Amino acid sequence: MAERGRYLYAVTRGLTGDQLAGAQGLADAPLTTVEHDGLSAVVSDVDLEEYGEEGLRRNLERLEWLEEVARRHDEVVHAVAEHGPVAPLRLATICLGDEGVRQRLVEWHDALAEVLDRVDGRREWSVKAFAARAPGTRSEPTAEVGATGGGAAYLRRKKEQTLSRAQGEEAALQVAEQVHARLSGHAAASRRLAPQDPRLTGHTGTMTLNSAFLVDEDREPAFLDEVQGLRAEHPDAGLELAGPWPPYSFAVLDQA
Amino acid sequence: MSTGSPENPGSTGSTEVQPRAVEDRPLGQIALVDLLDRLLGTGVVLAGDVVISLAGVDLVQVRLHALIATVREEMKKP
Numbered sequence: 001m002a003e004r005g006r007y008l009y010a011v012t013r014g015l016t017g018d019q020l021a022g023a024q025g026l027a028d029a030p031l032t033t034v035e036h037d038g039l040s041a042v043v044s045d046v047d048l049e050e051y052g053e054e055g056l057r058r059n060l061e062r063l064e065w066l067e068e069v070a071r072r073h074d075e076v077v078h079a080v081a082e083h084g085p086v087a088p089l090r091l092a093t094i095c096l097g098d099e100g101v102r103q104r105l106v107e108w109h110d111a112l113a114e115v116l117d118r119v120d121g122r123r124e125w126s127v128k129a130f131a132a133r134a135p136g137t138r139s140e141p142t143a144e145v146g147a148t149g150g151g152a153a154y155l156r157r158k159k160e161q162t163l164s165r166a167q168g169e170e171a172a173l174q175v176a177e178q179v180h181a182r183l184s185g186h187a188a189a190s191r192r193l194a195p196q197d198p199r200l201t202g203h204t205g206t207m208t209l210n211s212a213f214l215v216d217e218d219r220e221p222a223f224l225d226e227v228q229g230l231r232a233e234h235p236d237a238g239l240e241l242a243g244p245w246p247p248y249s250f251a252v253l254d255q256a
Numbered sequence: 257m258s259t260g261s262p263e264n265p266g267s268t269g270s271t272e273v274q275p276r277a278v279e280d281r282p283l284g285q286i287a288l289v290d291l292l293d294r295l296l297g298t299g300v301v302l303a304g305d306v307v308i309s310l311a312g313v314d315l316v317q318v319r320l321h322a323l324i325a326t327v328r329e330e331m332k333k334p
Contacts, residue, residue, distance in 0.1 A: 011300065070291050091295035115300065126290060193293055200289045210293075245286055248294035 003048040005094040006034075006101055008041055009076040010246075011087045011112050015040040023079035026072050031079075034098050036105035039112055042080050043101055051094050060092075077246045085120040087112060087251040111253040119250055122188055123220075125213045125243035127227065128196075129179055130205035131172035132236045169206075175237050176209035179230050186223040187213035191249050205238060212249035220244070 007026060017032040025031050025044025033040040049055055059065045070091060077088045095101045105112070184190040195207035215223045224241075231239050286294075 066292070067288055070288070070295050073295060074286065074291055087300050088295075089300045090298070093300075112300070193297065196289055196293070242286070242290065245294075249298045251300050252298055253300055 003052070004045050005048045005051055005096055006043045006098060007046040007051060008043050008089045008093045008095065008101060008104075009073055010042050010080045010089055011105070011116070012040050012042065012080050012084050013038055013116055015042070015080065015083050017042075019083055020076075020079055023076055024072075025076060026069060031076065034101040034105065036102050037109060039105050039109060039116075041101050041105055042076060043095075043098075046094065048094075051092065056092055074246075077248075081246045085116040086246050087115045087119065088246055088248050089251075108253060115251050115253060118189070119214065119247040121218075122214045122216050122247060122250075123244035124247045124249055125187075125215055125220075125223065125241065126245070127179065127183060127209065127211050127213065128201075128207055128238075128240040128242075129172075129176045129209035129234075130201075130203050130238035130240075131169060131208050132205055132238070172206075172208050172237070175234050179209060179234070179237065179239065180211050182230060183211065183213055183223065183226055186219055186226055187215050189214040189250055193249065203238065208237075214247055214250045215244075 009025070009031075015033055017030070020031045020033075020042065023031060026046055029044040029046070031042055031044050033042055035041075050059060059069075073088075073091055077086055080086045095104065180190065180192060191212045193210045193212060195210050198204070198206060201207060213223065227239065227241050230237075
């Protein structure tokens with residue numbers, strides 16, 4: 001049994017398997033390349049018991065499995081990026097053999113070449129912003145002056161709180177817009193990803209911005225300066241910078 | 257050969273800008289949640305007959321499960 005499949009990590013240009021000697025694929029399998037007309041797909045053998053449709057469905061529910069595959073996929077993508085522009089593939093793209101891989105390269109050749117052109121010499125940076133803890137939760141003046149009906153005063157206070165919280169959120173969203181716009185000015189492309197769940201970020205504040213920027217390597221100093229500048233201007237926005245990464249968010253094919 | 261970029265007399269090597277870019281993690285080390293965002297949400301999708309891919313799996317489900325599992329892991333930690 002033990003049918004084998006070919007797991008695709010990334011597509012690049014003119015790379016041979018032995019140039020990736022330092023890196024290993026999933027389950028430490030050796031990496032090889034499948035080539036077509038200037039494009040190289042980086043692949044390794046996987047067991048279809050584990051990576052077939054049924055195996056995937058089962059395994060994707062297990063975080064340890066998912067993390068291991070994601071980390072290894074990422075390592076291979078990094079290794080490929082050392083050699084040239086890289087178009088990372090989505091996690092768990094598997095062909096049944098090299099011929100299948102080659103067919104994909106033939107079919108998607110122009111779109112892949114376009115992606116590689118777009119990301120060449122550029123890297124991805126992540127910038128996140130957070131809304132500060134809601135102002136309404138701060139301790140409020142308890143001593144109510146004047147005995148003019150506690151109920152009315154309470155309602156008024158409540159209303160003010162709601163109002164100030166709404167204003168705080170509004171302001172945080174405006175800051176997020178501004179951060180995204182200013183940084184986009186230093187990037188070749190930018191995207192806004194969905195904000196992440198607060199339980200995962202370790203922040204009490206709500207994520208207001210989860211942006212990805214594709215930045216020319218020689219414009220990185222200016223981009224990073226702008227991040228520093230924005231941090232100074234908006235100390236409450238909790239700006240988080242991460243990267244540089246391979247251009248994951250920008251390796252999206254323009255579907256023909 | 258330059259790639260047609262604007263003049264850059266300082267020729268700042270990418271390595272020179274890296275140290276201050278790092279905040280909490282080693283350079284380029286990507287948090288799992290960010291990595292999954294990207295590997296499951298973006299990246300090249302090569303659909304086709306001979307391809308098994310996540311295009312055929314309900315990604316929302318996968319992400320949800322991964323998220324819940326991550327949170328559980330976090331909560332287990334002292």
